[in-house]
Amino acid sequence: MTSIAVCPGSFDPVTLGHLDIIQRGSNVFDEVIVAVLHNRNKVPLFSVEERLELLKKATEHIPNVTIDSFNGLLIDYVKQKQAKAIIRGLRAVSDFEYEMQAASINKKLGPDVETFFMMTSNQYSYLSSSIVKEVAKYEADVSDIVPPVVAEALKAKFSSSPRNK
Template identity: 70%
Template sequence: MFITVYPGSFDPVTYGHLDIIQRGAKVFDKVIVAVLENPSKQPLFTVEERVRLLVEVTQEIENVEVDSFDGLLVDYMRLKSAKTIIKGLRAVSDFEYELQMASINRKLNDEVETFFMMTNNKYSYLSSSIVKNVAQYRGSVKDLVPYPVEKALQQKFSS
């Protein structure tokens, strides 16, 4: 079985993330969407909330599993018997950072390969940060995130 891990903070999950998940599920036998517990970031949603939202928006994709992890990605991959990482790229600036990450992961475990997937052009401008900024000022995020995420953002910013 060809298992890949799609790691990220997913704070919150956007249509850009979902595009990579759906396309990855067509290429790999199993896609594990792995929410990173990153203590250096101040997320809007808890890890549990992000996992719950991801489960909800991917429930109809049979070969997708949602999980969370902390620590090194290569250690998590070893635990899951995964050999590949899938990453979405929006722009050249994404590539520079992701190339560094791919290189260190390969250095830590030379059996790990990273596959880069170009984000669909209609989502090339989209990021979780942009979504949070729009939602914070009560702008519509309807075309940026799935409905459950839209509702969760409205709840976060309604108080």
């Protein structure tokens, strides 16, 4: 039986910390579906379509990773994909409380689905998409914290943004 895991997130934008978790998850599971959430509570920098394209380019070297998006409850999406696992990255203790609540409700709604927490590698423990966007907004170099395709997209996004003028 093929083991399928879903690695959900907003990925706005994808960072090297995200890729670390995706790569390591792909070493454990036969297939990893990286699923971009349509989050109505956030105003994203990149559209869902842009995030999907950036993720496809950033993960093209990992053969057992596919990129997708979803609306609604994560657990419904996981069941639809016939996955048995959810992969979540943890940067620090501060992430744990929220992630524990999410894992608990997912377990209640989908008792057959397990959540696997992976500690982010130390060199990415400070990294978040919010920090990347803040740094990139001021045209600082982000090439060592995001994939090259994302660094280019951030530069293009902020150089044409009225926020930077």
